[in-house]
Amino acid sequence: MYSYYVHYSSPRNIWSEALSLGFDHLAASNPGWCWSVLPSDGESTPPNLSVLDLTAELDIDISALPGSQGRLLVLVRATQKRVITALLTQSRCSLLCVDDHQFEIKDIVDCSHRHKRFLSPFVRSLKEGQAPKTSPVSLTETESKILAFIRDGKSGVEISRSLFRSQKTISSHKRNIMRKFGVSDDLALKRKLQVQEMAI
Amino acid sequence: MVHYWTVFNLVFIILCFIMIGNNDLLKLKKQGRCPVSKILLYEPRMLVRSLAQHLIDGRSRPLWLHQVSTPYIEDIRNSVNKDMCVLVGVGGVGPNFSEVLRLFRYLKIMKINTIAWIPSGYLYLSRLLNAVGVNEILIEDDLPNALMVTLQKMTTHGDTAIKRRRVPDLSQMELDILLQFSAGLSAKDISIERGCCYKTVFSWKHNIYTILEIKTPDQWLTMLAEMAQISTLYQQR
Numbered sequence A: 001m002y003s004y005y006v007h008y009s010s011p012r013n014i015w016s017e018a019l020s021l022g023f024d025h026l027a028a029s030n031p032g033w034c035w036s037v038l039p040s041d042g043e044s045t046p047p048n049l050s051v052l053d054l055t056a057e058l059d060i061d062i063s064a065l066p067g068s069q070g071r072l073l074v075l076v077r078a079t080q081k082r083v084i085t086a087l088l089t090q091s092r093c094s095l096l097c098v099d100d101h102q103f104e105i106k107d108i109v110d111c112s113h114r115h116k117r118f119l120s121p122f123v124r125s126l127k128e129g130q131a132p133k134t135s136p137v138s139l140t141e142t143e144s145k146i147l148a149f150i151r152d153g154k155s156g157v158e159i160s161r162s163l164f165r166s167q168k169t170i171s172s173h174k175r176n177i178m179r180k181f182g183v184s185d186d187l188a189l190k191r192k193l194q195v196q197e198m199a200i
Numbered sequence B: 001m002v003h004y005w006t007v008f009n010l011v012f013i014i015l016c017f018i019m020i021g022n023n024d025l026l027k028l029k030k031q032g033r034c035p036v037s038k039i040l041l042y043e044p045r046m047l048v049r050s051l052a053q054h055l056i057d058g059r060s061r062p063l064w065l066h067q068v069s070t071p072y073i074e075d076i077r078n079s080v081n082k083d084m085c086v087l088v089g090v091g092g093v094g095p096n097f098s099e100v101l102r103l104f105r106y107l108k109i110m111k112i113n114t115i116a117w118i119p120s121g122y123l124y125l126s127r128l129l130n131a132v133g134v135n136e137i138l139i140e141d142d143l144p145n146a147l148m149v150t151l152q153k154m155t156t157h158g159d160t161a162i163k164r165r166r167v168p169d170l171s172q173m174e175l176d177i178l179l180q181f182s183a184g185l186s187a188k189d190i191s192i193e194r195g196c197c198y199k200t201v202f203s204w205k206h207n208i209y210t211i212l213e214i215k216t217p218d219q220w221l222t223m224l225a226e227m228a229q230i231s232t233l234y235q236q237r
Helices: A014-029 A081-090 A103-115 A120-128 A143-151 A156-163 A167-181 A186-198 B004-030 B044-057 B075-079 B094-109 B123-131 B140-156 B171-180 B189-195 B198-211 B217-230
Strands: A002-008 A032-036 A049-053 A072-076 A094-097 B038-042 B064-067 B084-089 B113-118 B137-140
Touching: A002 A014, A002 A167, A014 A032, A014 A049, A049 A094, A049 A103, A072 B171, A081 A094, A081 A120, A081 A156, A081 A167, A094 A103, A094 A120, A120 B123, A143 A156, A143 A167, A143 A186, A156 A167, A167 A186, A186 B123, A186 B217, B038 B044, B038 B075, B038 B189, B044 B064, B044 B084, B044 B140, B075 B094, B084 B094, B084 B140, B094 B113, B094 B217, B113 B123, B113 B140, B123 B137, B123 B217, B137 B140, B171 B189, B171 B217
Parallel strands: A002 A032, A002 A049, A049 A072, A072 A094, B038 B064, B038 B084, B084 B113, B113 B137
Antiparallel strands: none
16 A cells, blocks of 8 residues: 655645545545645655645745755646746746646646656646746836826826826826837726736 | 323424424525525536535535536526526636626526635625625635535525625626626727617616726726636636
């Protein structure tokens, strides 16, 4: 009987529960294989897989990741494109997107045995589809100031009152920002800002 | 004499229990709803699907469970019954988001119970689901406990089915207009496509504001951005 040891580095939540269920199914379909969770203070047995949940993180400090990245599986969400990109480029850990529609738990186990990197289908597609960085948009000082107000959800009237400028001046600056971002309406600008916050 | 009194009291208590039980059933029947005995699960994400399936299978009172795979979402309309509850994981529906919203509206008209779960941090999405007639909206992080409690209510007391919303629901037209706005169309584009006046579209938009309790244009844009984020989740950029 082969025993596979998993260590959850983060507090238990819905994702660790779902992952444990996956391991249970794998053990049920493979009679010679069993798995168990290592307690957080278990020093004696090294884990075959260490699971770190970053699904609630907005940003990541790669240097803070545990040392043995060959056996580290990081859980991320599909919305965390910036975190995924940072992990893909700056570390060697395995990545599992919890929003993925289909993947095999067996592949995670196999990769950890062979010290190979596991990437779930969404992360893989993101890696393959990574385009070269577009040149950053250069905004004037006033445009940056107005963009900060737009980010905070302020309307044109509110910005004009705060900056003691006419509504038309603000509107003109906003149009210039939109032109520089290559968007033509408020929703597209909002999405652009949202993507900018999440992505690279 | 004491013996007769004891028997009388027992009969009285049993009758009371039967009447309370019938009262719940009568309330449900009055609304055209039945207690839930079957579950239809639509959750495209593997991890959450297996967890939900495990929770449903592990109940002390077993429920008939059927899973719907992604390409056949349209089939849900044909396969639902009044004793069914439709469970949907909205966070993973991706490009099918608009279809799922239309489905919820249809299920509400058919008086079929629905439960949806969404990722945390989507304030307006929760309001939108409420307005298209979803009976219970859960947050993914609380799913293990919240799903069990909600199913318990639906299968025994029917409390969730009886719950009423304060605001009116979105009409089919309002939902279509909202989906067109979230797809990036302007009021002018929508008016041309629908062959109606530009001001009529604004009137519909105003109605959507009222129903979804939206106060400012920024809240409106945030809601559209939430909708766009769900429907474009699996796009690479």
